Amino acid sequence: MNFLELIWMIPLFPAAGAVAMLLFGKKMPNWLVSIICPGMVFTSFLVSVGAVYQLSSLPERQFEKILYSWVPGASFQMANGQLSNLGADWGFLLDPLSSIMILVVTGVGFLIHVYATGYMSHEGGFYRFFGYLNLFMFSMLTLVLANNYLLLFVGWEGVGVCSYLLIGFYFHKKSASDAGKKAFIANRVGDAGVVLGMFTMLATFGSIRYTNVIAQAGSGNFHIGDAAITAITLLLFIGVTGKSAQVPLYVWLPDAMEGPTPVSALIHAATMVTAGVYLMVRSNILYVLSPDTMAVVAGVGAFTAIFAATIGIAQYDIKRVLAYSTVSQLGYMVLACGVGAFGAGVFHLMTHAFFKALLFLGAGSVIHAMSGEQDMRKMGGLAKKIPYTHATFLVAALAIIGTPLFSGFFSKDEILWRAFISPVGSGILLYGVALITAGLTAFYIWRLMFMTFYGESRVDHHAAHHLHESPPVMTIPLMVLAVLSLAGGWIGWPTVLGGSNHLEHWLEPVLGPGAKILEEHAAHGEHAHSTEYMLMALSVIVAFSGLSLAYYFFIKNRAAGDSIAQKFSGVQKLLENKYYVDEVYNAVFVRGMVMNGGEALSKFDARVIDGGVNGVAWFTRLTSTASMWWDKWIVDGAVRLTALVVNLTSYPARILQTGRVQLYAFSILTGLLIFFSYYLFK
């Protein structure tokens, strides 16, 4: 069977599932829904595997399946003076990049679907949930398989709509619909960027089809730093910041955790949020042609990485920690693109999909076991109670901090290495930021581990009574993902460690042209292998120091008895008095900056500073306070301001609408007079 010819059907299977849910879902029993919807995704997965296998035997490793021509392009003056009309087709492109994406999306997507059949079994609207989820799979697969930017945009909007609907799935939660609104506004800003970028592309290249754009960009007609290309890449990058949750548009992602946990795992960790990274890798040749954009991208990525990691330290909601962690890891991927390491970005995208989906699903399993409790302060000592969840979670936690041999190690290290030798910007600075982020990541992930799974139990009686391991339908996907989190990185085993980095060779057809341009125009210093070994060792050391620090604060410090507790009473107090910071936030931010700000700040001073707090804790609090402050006021403020401005501008538009006929007639007359005066005074 020729699977390559069938790639256009890959998105259609989940679409069929979604349509079936819409039409007949209401009358279907849950077990049938649990077969149809994951089954459709699994069919897509099988076809994807077949197609990718056949693709690997094609010499050019690229296959384009065009169904029909969709929209015409701009009348465009070709280099030879001919007018051409290059449009966009309804067509699909399977190449090494999209093959990785479809395997990840359908594979991880299938596991999460299976998991969700268990997780959502007690919820109302079962069929509706799976209908949305299948619709999401359709959109996501369209996004990654499209052969032009317009079709990509179809998927781009589709995943946005599904994400919006799924965040608001628990409609009785007010916070859920607010979160949906935030996601909506942030993504609209991003979308406007993508559309404008697309039209600029149309004006520059006359086409929005990948192969045309790449061929034109690589034809040598565009020199490095071309203004049009810089504009295109920057506009697309606005879209990336929206979809892939980068500063300053990342705000929606942590709030999106209001949706059901499988949604967080599938959409807000493994697949949708990586669409922005995919878009950049897809347009890598354009980015390579614009060093200015690359510098912006690298800067934004690095800043997002460290910034979100500091916030993650201060969160108590288990899903929020993971959400900020996702933002931070996406920052890594964007950073990778910014330093020209697109392959490393894709690699990290893939490994992150495995371990972050696992972390979220594990967290879901914990929440499930805890009867819906998400506050880590009410957990602890769960390792023995839910052994499978704990074991798999442990693998993911080791993977994300970059423990050698685990998948995260290879991908993160490649990014760090490429940042270090980066020809773009100042490599050492970027490397330093990324390294500190690695330390912070280890700290907050293991803080989560210790608070949740180890130490003494803080579970209340009611929840303890119901504490139970999740059913196999939930734990088996966890195990599969655990295997992937461990071994998924081995296909990118770096040459320096004796591997052959299959992934990079596989991606060669997509990234080759861009890499060539980059090499031609960048001075490449020689870097010894020893440097690479040293950096590797350094990052492992940093990661484990973060882990040890977390151990010290969250296990040792607690258990070491009164003497230590007294010696570090400030820390102890801070850690145990969970509402300290919350109180301050409440006082400062919620009750109003203006009225109670001064008082609250002095309270903050009295308790936090005068209490003689340990330096590390103080620094942690400070940075997280600063980031939270930024988050709450600057970014949320910006979102609210947008809404406010829009609403405010709406009123003047309406105020003239008095309902009186004669004023309407007067406005008509005014219009005519404006016309007249335009000619009089022109």
Add this chain to the structure above:
Amino acid sequence: MLNEYFSSVDLLVLKPAILLTLFAIGVLLTDLMLEPEQKYLNAVMALAGVGFAAYSLGPWPLGLQHQMGMAGADALEAFRGAVIVDSFGIYFMWLFLIAAALSILISIRYLEIEGEHRGEYYAIMLLATVGMMILAIGMDLITLFMGLELMVISIYILTGYLRRDRRSNEAALKYLLLGAFSSGILLYGMSLLYGLSGSTDLRIIASSISQRPAGDPLVLIAVITICGGLFFKIGAVPFHQWLPDAYEGAPHCVTAFMSVGPKAAAFALLIRMFLVPLASVRDVWLPLVIGVAIATMTIGNLAAITQSNVKRMLGYSAISHAGYMLLGIVSGNENGLKGIMIYLMVYAFMNLGAMAVIVAMRRKDIIGDEIDDFAGLVYKSPTAAVLMLIFLLSLAGIPPTAGFIGKYFIFLSLIETGHYGLAVVAVLYVAVSLYYYFQIVTSMFTREATDNVVPALSPGIRLALGVSLAMTLFIGLYPNPIIEVAGNTVASILR
């Protein structure tokens, strides 16, 4: 002797309009014989009239052109040049018939609920359609004026059709007063055109105007008054204020009809006026159109954000859509005009679809046009909710729905003609428009239902929804046929 005044060509050209008129009279007569519970037969009769008119146009899209091919011309002139049938006219006639048919389908149940189910409703709707047709094929000021007035007077009556409803009365009164006022202004401009050329034939006017010196004050005043009148009819800012009130007050099914048919007819008139008599003074009116287009998109989109009534919101959205379409006139090249043509056709389907859902929301004791009425619709009727979602996405212009294709061509033409600034503004307003369309979506999908009354999807509404959905998706997914047809249409008007 008679042949000189009424030839077979004249008959051929007017056949659709004549058939519609006959059926309108027929509906009035048969209405007298029907029992109250049989009144739906009026709708059947009116639909038959539309069907016959469509048949006389020949197979879509170029049937009449084949007939004309036999007459040996690609544009058919009749009544000594007062009427001209080219693919432009045929395209619009089809559009009007589609709008009329879908509106009739969604009216049946609504009028039954309102207790105002009488034959004259359908008769007036058919006559309004006749007016629109004449507007699309007229080539003479008198013909155009008569078509215009036939259309708008019929719509005044339909707007005030619910005699006992205060909102309906008020909307009709406002619409009529302002409509007459603006017709006066338009007519004044027409008298100036006549004064400039000594003829009411658009082509003669065109050649006279092209010979006037640049900056001739008479031409300026004529352009301004004509623009004012036309902008009023399409609902462009600052001549738009009648529109939200009329949309909100009119019966749901009339809002649906008037947002599509008369609007397209007004655009047909506007394109005709700008491209024939006023073509040579493009430099004069272009700044006006640009300014009005920007103002229209701004006011339409921004004012829509804070609306709580869905019909009123769609009214403001209709204003903003007029703004986008004016951009096609600004670029004025082939793709721009093609964009307007496609936009109008697509708008007919998606807007009628969205209005059909609103009509379905009208149940006993529930008017159903507030955003709150849509709360939790997905739990009551997933089909209606999903359909509404698709229509709203299309209205916002998200691919792969049909609404995108219209906007795409207009933006494309702006890029081709170098109006980058306008393109950026238009794209940004699309982002704004998503915001208010999604207020309805949020209400439907993420809020709890406030009542258990399931929307009534009558067979007529089902059929209308089905057709609208099919066309919205089909045009969005496979736009080639309509692009080709619109291309022919534009070629005929640019010739």
Add this chain to the structure above:
Amino acid sequence: MVPLSYYLVLSAILFSLGVAGFIFKRNLVTLFMSVELMLNAVNLSFVALSYYFRQLDGQIFVFFVMVVAAAEAAVGLAIIISVFRNRQTLNVDEISRLKL
């Protein structure tokens, strides 16, 4: 022989009076009469121009305008009556429920 421009100026003045009446009067029926005044102003210029050009198009146009004005008045008065039935007022300011 009265020159053409006199007619046109008179027509413009009448038209402006009609517009002013439409905007400043309060009674619905007066509003209607103002619109009629605007239409008749246009009719005047059509007739004058037609006479000036020595051809009939303009005069024919006037007939059609009169027909339209009559139809508009018929419909308009009907609507005014139903408005009056529902609200017991002919003051245009009080008919402003639909707004914003």
